[in-house]
Amino acid sequence: QVHLEESGGGLVQAGDSLRLSCVCSGGACNDYVMGWFRQAPGKEREFVAGIIRGGESTLYADSVKGRFTISGVNAENNAKSTIFLQMNNLKPEDTALYYCASRTGAFILTRSRSYHDWGQGTQVTVSS
Numbered sequence: 020q021v022h023l024e025e026s027g028g029g030l031v032q033a034g035d036s037l038r039l040s041c042v043c044s045g046g047a048c049n050d051y052v053m054g055w056f057r058q059a060p061g062k063e064r065e066f067v068a069g070i071i072r073g074g075e076s077t078l079y080a081d082s083v084k085g086r087f088t089i090s091g092v093n094a095e096n097n098a099k100s101t102i103f104l105q106m107n108n109l110k111p112e113d114t115a116l117y118y119c120a121s122r123t124g125a126f127i128l129t130r131s132r133s134y135h136d137w138g139q140g141t142q143v144t145v146s147s
Contacts, residue, residue, distance in 0.1 A: 020135070021044065022044050022045040023041055023042070023043055023138035025040065025041045025139065026040050027040050028117060028141030028144075029144070031143075031145055031146070032147075036107045038104065039104040039141060040102075041101065041138060042100075043101070048099060048121070049100055051121040051123060052070070052121065052123070052125075053069065053089075053100075054121070055069070055102075055118070056117070056118045056131055056134075057118065057143075058116050059115040059116075065131075066129035067083055067087065067117070068080065069089065069127035069128075069129070070102060071126075078127040080129075086106065086108045087104060087106050087107070088104070089102065089105075090105070111147045112145075113145050115142075115143060116142050117140060119137070119138040120134035120138070121135070122136075
């Protein structure tokens with residue numbers, strides 16, 4: 020297991036940008052598949068973006084393609100790494116609690132139950 024801590028959420032207007040960060044610590048973070056999920060009130064948690072092995076592979080939900088970019092910075096000692104979610108041209112429908120999650124394995128999966136470690140979430144609110 021690893022510890023995940025998100026930051027960077029906030030209240031913005033439609034068309035603005037935000038960058039979310041997630042610090043992974045307490046394990047071999049560089050070896051994990053990392054993902055961003057979001058959950059709006061009354062809706063199921065949904066996959067947003069995923070990254071593996073320091074960026075050699077990424078995956079995006081159709082709803083954010085071309086607007087969001089996931090990236091990562093690995094620690095040299097494999098003890099701590101950070102992933103980012105750059106969100107541009109935000110829309111009111113992007114409003115949600117955004118979670119960082121991790122899983123072992125070689126593939127980016129989109130089901131939340133495939134991820135075993137989760138952060139507490141950071142709120143993103145986009146006004147129209």
